[in-house]
Amino acid sequence: MNIFQYPSQPEWAALQQRAAQQQAQDVEQRVQQIFEDVRLRGDAALLDYARQFDGADLAGGLRVGPEELAAAAAQVPAELQTAIRQAHANILRFHKAQVPVEERVETMPGVTCWRRAVPVQRVGLYIPGGSAPLFSTLLMLGVPARLAGCPEIVLCTPPQKDGLVNPIILFTAQLLGITIIVKAGGAQAVAALSGGTDSVPAVDKIFGPGNRYVTAAKQLATRYGVAIDMPAGPSEVLVIADESATPAFVAADLLSQAEHGPDSQVILLSDSLSMLEQTKAEVERQLRELPRAEVAAQALTESRAILLRTPEEMLYFSNQYAPEHLILAVKNPEQLAEGVTNAGSVFLGHLTPEAVGDYASGTNHTLPTNGYARNYSGVSLDSFLKKITFQRLTPEGLLSVGPVVETMAEAEGLRAHARAVTLRLEALAGGKE
Amino acid sequence: MNIFQYPSQPEWAALQQRAAQQQAQDVEQRVQQIFEDVRLRGDAALLDYARQFDGADLAGGLRVGPEELAAAAAQVPAELQTAIRQAHANILRFHKAQVPVEERVETMPGVTCWRRAVPVQRVGLYIPGGSAPLFSTLLMLGVPARLAGCPEIVLCTPPQKDGLVNPIILFTAQLLGITIIVKAGGAQAVAALSGGTDSVPAVDKIFGPGNRYVTAAKQLATRYGVAIDMPAGPSEVLVIADESATPAFVAADLLSQAEHGPDSQVILLSDSLSMLEQTKAEVERQLRELPRAEVAAQALTESRAILLRTPEEMLYFSNQYAPEHLILAVKNPEQLAEGVTNAGSVFLGHLTPEAVGDYASGTNHTLPTNGYARNYSGVSLDSFLKKITFQRLTPEGLLSVGPVVETMAEAEGLRAHARAVTLRLEALAGGKE
Numbered sequence: 001m002n003i004f005q006y007p008s009q010p011e012w013a014a015l016q017q018r019a020a021q022q023q024a025q026d027v028e029q030r031v032q033q034i035f036e037d038v039r040l041r042g043d044a045a046l047l048d049y050a051r052q053f054d055g056a057d058l059a060g061g062l063r064v065g066p067e068e069l070a071a072a073a074a075q076v077p078a079e080l081q082t083a084i085r086q087a088h089a090n091i092l093r094f095h096k097a098q099v100p101v102e103e104r105v106e107t108m109p110g111v112t113c114w115r116r117a118v119p120v121q122r123v124g125l126y127i128p129g130g131s132a133p134l135f136s137t138l139l140m141l142g143v144p145a146r147l148a149g150c151p152e153i154v155l156c157t158p159p160q161k162d163g164l165v166n167p168i169i170l171f172t173a174q175l176l177g178i179t180i181i182v183k184a185g186g187a188q189a190v191a192a193l194s195g196g197t198d199s200v201p202a203v204d205k206i207f208g209p210g211n212r213y214v215t216a217a218k219q220l221a222t223r224y225g226v227a228i229d230m231p232a233g234p235s236e237v238l239v240i241a242d243e244s245a246t247p248a249f250v251a252a253d254l255l256s257q258a259e260h261g262p263d264s265q266v267i268l269l270s271d272s273l274s275m276l277e278q279t280k281a282e283v284e285r286q287l288r289e290l291p292r293a294e295v296a297a298q299a300l301t302e303s304r305a306i307l308l309r310t311p312e313e314m315l316y317f318s319n320q321y322a323p324e325h326l327i328l329a330v331k332n333p334e335q336l337a338e339g340v341t342n343a344g345s346v347f348l349g350h351l352t353p354e355a356v357g358d359y360a361s362g363t364n365h366t367l368p369t370n371g372y373a374r375n376y377s378g379v380s381l382d383s384f385l386k387k388i389t390f391q392r393l394t395p396e397g398l399l400s401v402g403p404v405v406e407t408m409a410e411a412e413g414l415r416a417h418a419r420a421v422t423l424r425l426e427a428l429a430g431g432k433e
Numbered sequence: 434m435n436i437f438q439y440p441s442q443p444e445w446a447a448l449q450q451r452a453a454q455q456q457a458q459d460v461e462q463r464v465q466q467i468f469e470d471v472r473l474r475g476d477a478a479l480l481d482y483a484r485q486f487d488g489a490d491l492a493g494g495l496r497v498g499p500e501e502l503a504a505a506a507a508q509v510p511a512e513l514q515t516a517i518r519q520a521h522a523n524i525l526r527f528h529k530a531q532v533p534v535e536e537r538v539e540t541m542p543g544v545t546c547w548r549r550a551v552p553v554q555r556v557g558l559y560i561p562g563g564s565a566p567l568f569s570t571l572l573m574l575g576v577p578a579r580l581a582g583c584p585e586i587v588l589c590t591p592p593q594k595d596g597l598v599n600p601i602i603l604f605t606a607q608l609l610g611i612t613i614i615v616k617a618g619g620a621q622a623v624a625a626l627s628g629g630t631d632s633v634p635a636v637d638k639i640f641g642p643g644n645r646y647v648t649a650a651k652q653l654a655t656r657y658g659v660a661i662d663m664p665a666g667p668s669e670v671l672v673i674a675d676e677s678a679t680p681a682f683v684a685a686d687l688l689s690q691a692e693h694g695p696d697s698q699v700i701l702l703s704d705s706l707s708m709l710e711q712t713k714a715e716v717e718r719q720l721r722e723l724p725r726a727e728v729a730a731q732a733l734t735e736s737r738a739i740l741l742r743t744p745e746e747m748l749y750f751s752n753q754y755a756p757e758h759l760i761l762a763v764k765n766p767e768q769l770a771e772g773v774t775n776a777g778s779v780f781l782g783h784l785t786p787e788a789v790g791d792y793a794s795g796t797n798h799t800l801p802t803n804g805y806a807r808n809y810s811g812v813s814l815d816s817f818l819k820k821i822t823f824q825r826l827t828p829e830g831l832l833s834v835g836p837v838v839e840t841m842a843e844a845e846g847l848r849a850h851a852r853a854v855t856l857r858l859e860a861l862a863g864g865k866e
Contacts, residue, residue, distance in 0.1 A: 083840040090540040090834070097538045098548070105530045107523040107795035115531070118774055120808055132846035168844060204808040222664075227808035231655075246860070252853035259849040291848050337823060341551055348825035351861075353853035356826060360837045362540035363822040375553055375637040375660035377820040387810040389796040390770060392781035393789060401523070404793045407516040411601060413565040415724050416692040420685035420786035427679070428784075 001254075001266075001280045001300055005273065005307040015304055016321045018233070018265055018370055024212075031216045035191040042197035049188040054129070056159040056183070062199040064165055064181035072170035081171065084135065087360035088175055091143045094362030098381040099147070110397025117385040120227075122152040122201060124193035125178075126208030129158035129185055133166035134209070136358065140365050140379065141207045142176035148384035153178050154201055156193060158185025186210075190217035194226045205229070207366070207379065229379055233370030236265030237354060238323035238343075240314045240336065241279065243272045245329040246350060250275075251282035253327055253353050254303070258296035266303035267321065269314040276305045315339045322373040325354045344373045395428055434687075434699075434713045434733050438706065438740040448737055449754045451666070451698055451803055457645075464649045468624040475630035482621040487562070489592040489616070495632040497598055497614035505603035514604065517568065520793035521608055524576045527795030531814040532580070543830025550818040553660075555585040555634060557626035558611075559641030562591035562618055566599035567642070569791065573798050573812065574640045575609035581817035586611050587634055589626060591618025619643070623650035627659040638662070640799070640812065662812055666803030669698035670787055671756035671776075673747045673769065674712065676705045678762040679783060683708075684715035686760055686786050687736070691729035699736035700754065702747040709738045748772045755806040758787045777806045828861055 007015060037045045043062055050056045073081070104114040125141045127134055138155070145153050155178050157169055165183060173181055182200050184192055189200075190210075196202030205227040206218055218228045237257040241250050254266050270276050283300065287293050308314050315336060318326060322342035330336055333348035340346055344367030345357055357363045366379035393401070402421045409417035440448060470478045476495060483489045506514070537547040558574045560567055571588070578586050588611050590602055598616060606614055615633050617625055622633075623643075629635030638660040639651055651661045670690040674683050687699050703709050716733065720726050741747050748769060751759060755775035763769055766781035773779055777800030778790055790796045799812035826834070835854045842850035 079840055080844050083837045083844075086541075086834075086837045087841060090544070093540045094538050094546050097536050103530050105527050105795065107526045108519075111523070111789070111794050113527050113795045115813070121774055132844075134845065136841055136845060225804055225807075227805075248856055249853070249860075252849065252856050256847070256849040256853045259847060286849075286852065289852075291846070296849065333825070340821060341554055342819075343821055345822040345824070348823060351828060351831045351857055352824055352826045353857065355838050355842060355850040355853045356544070356831075356834055357822075357824055358838075358850060359841045360834050361544050361824050361826070362538065362546045363824055371658055372660075373819070373821075374658075375819070377818075378822060380548070380820060382815070382820070385810075386775075386806070386808070387813060387815070388773060388776055388806075389778040389790075389811060390781060391778070391785055391790055391794050391796055392766070393785045393794070395784060398784045398789075401519075401789055401793050404516040404519045405788050405791075407512055408520060408569060408792045409788060411513050411565075412567060412569060413724070414689070414692060415722075416685065416689040416719075416729065417788040417791060419719065419722075420682070420689045420788045423681055423685050424784055424786065427682075 001283055001303045001305050003276050003280065003305045003307065006309065007306060012317060012320065015306060019263060019302060027212055027216050031187045031213055031220055034187045035220060038188055038191035038197065039195050043199050046184050046188055046192060046197060049186065050159060050183065053186055054158050055161045056163045058159060058163055058183055060163060062183050064170065064183065068164060069170055069174060072167040072174065075167035076171045080168065084139070084172055084175065088139055088143065090360055090362040091139055092147065095144050095147050095381050108397065108400045110394035111391070111401050113389065113391040115387045115389050118388050119148040119150040120205050120384055120386060121150065122203040123150045123384060124154045124156060124203035124206040126189055126206060126210060126214065127155065127157040127169060128210050128214065129166070133169045135168045135172040136365065137209060138169060138172045138176070142173070142178055144379065144381045145384050146176055148381055150384055152201060152203070154180045154182060154193060154203055156182045156184050156189035159183040187213045187217035190214060190221055194221035194224050229366060229383060230368055230376050231370065231372055234263040234265060235260045236323055236369055237325040237327060238267040238269065238318050238321055239327040239329055240318060241268065241270045241275055241329040242311070242331060243275060244331040245275060247275065247278035247282045249350060249353070250279045250329055251286050254283055255286055255290065255296055256353070256355050257325070258299035258303070259290060259292040262295055262298035264299040266299060267323070268305040269308055269317060271308055271310060271314065273307050276307055280305060311336055318343070322371045324367045324369045324373060327354060342374045344368050344378050398424055398428065434716055434736045434738050436709050436713065436738045436740065439742065440739065445750060445753065448739060452696060452735060460645055460649050464620045464646055464653055467620045468650070468653060471621055471624035471630065472628050476632050479617050479621055479625060479630060482619065483592060483616060486619055487591050488594045489596045491592060491596055491616055493596060495616050497603065497616065501597060502603055502607060505600040505607065508600035509604045513601065517572070517605055517608065521572055521576065523793055523795035524572055525580065528577050528580050528814050541830065541833045543827035544824070544834050546822065546824040548820045548822050551821050552581040552583040553638050553817055553819060554583065555636040556583045556817060557587045557589060557636035557639040559622055559639060559643060559647065560588065560590040560602060561643050561647065562599070566602045568601045568605040569798065570642060571602060571605045571609070575606070575611055577812065577814045577817050579609055580814055583817055585613070585634060585636070587613045587615060587626060587636055589615045589617050589622035592616040620646045620650035623647060623654055627654035627657050662799060662816060663801055663809050664803065664805055667696040667698060668693045669756055669802055670758040670760060671700040671702065671751050671754055672760040672762055673751060674701065674703045674708050674762040675744070675764060676708060677764040677783070678708060680708065680711035680715045682783060682786070683712045683762055684719050687716055688719055688723065688729055689786070689788050690758070691732035691736070692723060692725040695728055695731035697732040699732060700756070701738040702741055702750060704741055704743060704747065706740050709740055713738060744769055751776070755804045757800045757802045757806060760787060775807045777801050777811050831857055831861065
């Protein structure tokens, strides 16, 4: 962890730089091939990839059957089941507060307009396998998908070597009421979701994290008219810590970010040099106790501890950087939080580690990375809804707004638009309709 | 206009097909060159392009000055001013109903989570010049941008040959309180907005319609971390008309879509053959009276009038097609509207032509085309806001949610996440913090 003392503003840009996302061309090409293969051969291609990449023989089929699903819960420790149920309840409670209210607005007498939230009809949730089953991400995507009322929810996740899906994933899916579960991972899963195969329904929108193949595949899917949750990049945290912070807590938060992957981004800002130095020492001490110490250590080589002068300056730096996670380990976090303009999710005070938001406080952990907090929101109920506008005019409404439309349409040179109103106004005047 | 009678379901796909969007490779290459040029030469490049594409000498500068702005209103007829003011008031009223309420949710005792809507800080609005000044689109983008409170709003629009900006555009900008107005059009305007030049601030999100160069430029801008409103395609309408509809009205609505451009998409569904035939005749009659008859006639060669059996079947067809605009010219439109799952904006009944929504009813006219109504919403206040989540735990909160987080983090193999909680719980138990 490198400490930078009072860098000048021109030096900030370099400190705010993220590691370049080299989207290797060979990744893109490989993903394109996989897409073509899945479009051409469908399920047969998915079965081959499962053998090749997951070492799994899926002769029993690509979909999780009712028996496999039913057998899952017994394999999940009771304590973990309880924890997942509690997290589910909290996430549900927070997302329920986002349910939009349909309100009719009479903009002029007889001109009534409204918006209705309609679920995206077919959504795909991608949950990676890899080192650990990310059941927490399944909660984060499944809760709003179900709450939105999406009629078709397709879960794709890679099989284990034994051809089964991790039981914790299945237990969580059952809790969510998700029944279409496909044993497919990687770019091939995204390809299947975007084009459809015999076993995998095509969807309108794809959600979920993944390695660079999955990321490239999601990007490619957008060219087929499929929407995605958001552009992806490595996870990141920025911590603002003042003298009131506890170095051991701050260090633990930085490490919990660093253990995600060697490309995780970690930034610490403080107006106290001793805070930076103590935290650095704590990071080194705690690092040794971690099973994923190697990963975290690699991420920390690129981490930055920066000494700035005032809370305002730290906030300004943070808003420019636009972190995915922002921890305000300061004495008056509510006050500082008022000034946050660019961030994915914000954690206030000394007792709110990022980890609680990653799992169970209720907020969503699928958040914009790579500076996209400037222009994207994290996943929420909205991500699974479209807002369709409706309008209806009474005769009085047409009489009041019609002339406005005629005038504007003529000024834009769109005569037929004006005529669509004029014809109706004439009919009204003539007593017809 | 071709009539198709009772096509079988397998034939629907062809009837729902949109004209292939051939993104000519030469367009992409040209746009890439323009981006590089603007990044390299900044304002100088913009001045050259203004000379080349707009025939305008902008020696006086790329920005609209206060004098040019002040002189605009006098050149706009009073009737048009009044109409624009009324449209502005209606659009504002409708979008004000979308202002989100910040609600704090206590998901567990001591665990408080909330979302705050924060404006996208820097937005660019692109308004094309071309055949007519699209001041209506400026209203549709400017009203929610201002309502959201975006601190920096940059309007780009091509200059006239005399180097001035169309006075109706300027009048509308004044009404909206938009002061940064850049005389730049085409791909070069989008390039400037995404990278910034001396005269054009870089922005976080770009909105607005345009030709295929602008569309390609917006797509390219996303590779530089800039967000865009939505993918673009030709405008389109689908009308469902039953026996209660007036053929002249329906024909006028179809024509008002067709006059947008030769690639506009027009589909008419009915369960009455005579309605289809009468409307077709009316279309041909009204077409002759239009100044843009040639454009509309070209669009109509690809239009489809389709006879189906029931309202349910028509709705099913429409939801599969996912039209940008959907007109329900039927006896009980509210009932039919209940079943709409995929559409941009819906117009109910015989007195609600699409034109009212295009201009002045209050709903937004920037809507998803090309089937994107399946997975995108139209522009709304939301498009100019990000939702940042916040959370804060009390000691009681950490005691209640902490163990849940520890259990889940360990199960996902993320020890440092668990430690960030454990350390704090230990400190609480020890009476520290």
